[in-house]
Amino acid sequence: MSAPLSNSEEKKFAAIIDAILETADLETISQRKVRQALEGRLGGRDLSDQKDAIKDLIQTRFEARLSQDAQEDEDSETKKRSSTNGTSRYDDDANTDASASPEPARKKVKRSSSAEDADARLAAQLQAQENSLARSRSTRGGGTDKKAVKKKKAPRKKSAKKVKSEDDSDVEGGEPKKKRSGGGFQKPFNLSPALSELTGETQLSRPGVVKSLWAHIKANDLQDPNDRRQILCDEKMQAIFKQTKVDMFRMNKEISNHLYPVEEA
DNA sequence: TGCCCGTCTGTAATAATAAA
DNA sequence: TTTATTATTACAGACGGGCA
Numbered sequence: 001m002s003a004p005l006s007n008s009e010e011k012k013f014a015a016i017i018d019a020i021l022e023t024a025d026l027e028t029i030s031q032r033k034v035r036q037a038l039e040g041r042l043g044g045r046d047l048s049d050q051k052d053a054i055k056d057l058i059q060t061r062f063e064a065r066l067s068q069d070a071q072e073d074e075d076s077e078t079k080k081r082s083s084t085n086g087t088s089r090y091d092d093d094a095n096t097d098a099s100a101s102p103e104p105a106r107k108k109v110k111r112s113s114s115a116e117d118a119d120a121r122l123a124a125q126l127q128a129q130e131n132s133l134a135r136s137r138s139t140r141g142g143g144t145d146k147k148a149v150k151k152k153k154a155p156r157k158k159s160a161k162k163v164k165s166e167d168d169s170d171v172e173g174g175e176p177k178k179k180r181s182g183g184g185f186q187k188p189f190n191l192s193p194a195l196s197e198l199t200g201e202t203q204l205s206r207p208g209v210v211k212s213l214w215a216h217i218k219a220n221d222l223q224d225p226n227d228r229r230q231i232l233c234d235e236k237m238q239a240i241f242k243q244t245k246v247d248m249f250r251m252n253k254e255i256s257n258h259l260y261p262v263e264e265a
Numbered sequence: 266t267g268c269c270c271g272t273c274t275g276t277a278a279t280a281a282t283a284a285a
Numbered sequence: 286t287t288t289a290t291t292a293t294t295a296c297a298g299a300c301g302g303g304c305a
Contacts, residue, residue, distance in 0.1 A: 187291065206290050207281040214283050229285060248284065249288040256289065 005053045016041050017061040192258035194239040
């Protein structure tokens with residue numbers, strides 16, 4: 001553990017770091033370089049005793065600088081849009097945010113975080129490109145490590161479930177899990193004419209189709225009384241399943257033959 | 266040189282829907 | 286648990302860069 005910074009030191013160092021970052025190339029600067037520059041501006045003072053505190057401070061000032069840059073970019077773009085008398089819906093939204101929003105602070109926070117996310121994503125993409133290039137050449141893993149990774153599956157099952165349950169009980173502290181349930185389940189499909197006639201819809205998600213089918217089955221009392229898993233097909237259902245009787249599990253399977261992906265032009 | 270941290274990739278789980 | 290589906294999310298492993 002290194003020694004902490006006093007308040008006066010922190011203020012002083014923060015100002016110097018800001019000045020260093022002001023002139024530095026944020027793409028290439030490193031904590032080490034900033035610290036060395038700081039030491040230089042302090043007349044060669046050795047800061048190794050306070051390395052950790054300095055490190056945190058540099059990190060804080062660096063993030064502040066990034067946020068500031070992002071905000072400046074944002075402002076300049078907003079100005080640009082205003083000056084062109086923005087006519088698009090996007091422009092209207094932006095102007096609303098900047099001027100008449102009752103909660104400007106909240107919007108700003110949200111924006112800066114998304115800007116950071118964008119930066120992080122961009123960096124990640126670049127890193128990915130570099131990694132893939134490096135791997136294609138030669139790496140320790142040799143690019144054939146996929147199968148080695150594949151084998152480890154058993155432990156994941158448990159850990160995944162465990163984490164999920166922990167998350168559920170842990171909502172109070174952090175931000176709500178942004179687990180967007182719904183994923184592919186909400187994906188709409190075009191229905192075949194036969195299915196479309198039965199459901200009364202031309203587009204439905206798969207669960208929606210199942211729901212409609214069961215509504216139809218119950219409304220017409222189409223379950224076999226001897227084996228309720230068997231569905232007695234009426235005319236509409238026979239047009240779909242080509243059978244007079246269909247197992248409810250098989251029914252779900254057969255549905256896929258009547259669903260077509262929605263092509264968005 | 267070796268450790269630590271950040272990032273990417275691949276895999277598995279999960280989500281909805283029905284009834285038995 | 287069974288049946289089918291797929292987008293999303295989380296996890297674990299691997300790797301590279303930075304730093305001491």
